[in-house]
Amino acid sequence: MSEPTTLLQAKQLSVIRGNRTLVDRADLTVHAGEIVTLIGPNGAGKTTLVRALLGLMSFNSGELVQQPGLRIGYMPQKLHIDPSLPLTVKRFLALGGSKLNAITDALSRTGAHHLLEQHLQALSGGETQRVLLARALLRNPQLLVLDEPVQGVDVAGQAALYTLINELRHELGCGVLLISHDLHLVMANTDTVVCLNGHVCCQGHPSQVTVDPAYLELFGHRAEAHIALYTHHHDHAHDECGELHHDHKDHPPHA
Known part of the structure; x- marks a missing residue:
């Protein structure tokens, strides 16, 4: 059986800010x-x-191989949206230039297709996370x-x-x-x-x-x-x- 494809590999990666080591020689694949x-x-x-x-x-030392x-599709920890900004899920997902058919397909994959016309501020925590996951999928990520x-x-x-x-x-x-x-x-x-x-x-x-x-x-x-x-x-x-x-x-x- 062939070896799985390595997508990302960190070798002895360190992140230092000021006199504080935030990450010390981390390996991750x-x-x-x-x-x-x-x-x-x-x-x-x-x-x-x-x-x-x-x-x-x-990072300050180590090696990063991609x-x-x-x-890469990235889903951030939090979504910060001005509550006074009227932004629907459809408009939010279109901000990156994605077409409507791609948006509806991504929402369907995450079980959130019914939220297309909903305002972001009205979503529950679970609904917001599914929309953010759909956003990450729009990049057709590896x-x-x-x-x-x-x-x-x-x-x-x-x-x-x-x-x-x-x-x-x-x-x-x-x-x-x-x-x-x-x-x-x-x-x-x-x-x-x-x-x-x-x-x-x-x-x-x-x-x-x-x-x-x-x-x-x-x-x-x-x-x-x-x-x-x-x-x-x-x-x-x-x-x-x-x-x-x-x-x-x-x-x-x-x-």
Whole structure:
């Protein structure tokens, strides 16, 4: 089987501002068709690292490699719209020059086609996130970068959004880099977890990371509670090194 395409790779990436190291020698790789979830507490440097990966801010040392011509769809953490500005979803999504048929197709993919004529200010948290995800899809991305995609969404809506993201990566064959400080639900919808707290504490398949001493020390009782919730439904098995084996007859799924 051929090796998966590497879309983005950071090697020993550091971001320093003033006398403060925000991200220290981080390694991170995203392949096509893979969901990589970056987790960590508030202030861990997650958004800083992602902004450096996207070229939105400079890094001080290390190496960043992108697939040539890589198309990235970015979903920001928050949408700041002046409440006095009358802006419909259709007009908002057309700001980048997208045509109506592309807009309606993207909204349909995210289950938000009925919001086309709605004003942005009238949307719920879940509806806003689906519109922002549709905006990211308008670039026909090879890589989706989603910064806290379920922020402001209730628990049921969070589960639905993570399921949708999982479906989109299979449908589009794109890689997904997902940033979150939550542990539940995230673990069941990802292939690789990168735990960041200024530096990369640990990374690997969720079943490996959730028993890593660095992870347990960082998240404490929250980690233990969420390990119990973690179930990873997949059509492959992992050996002791975390390598994938798609013939899983002799390898029951992790629970």
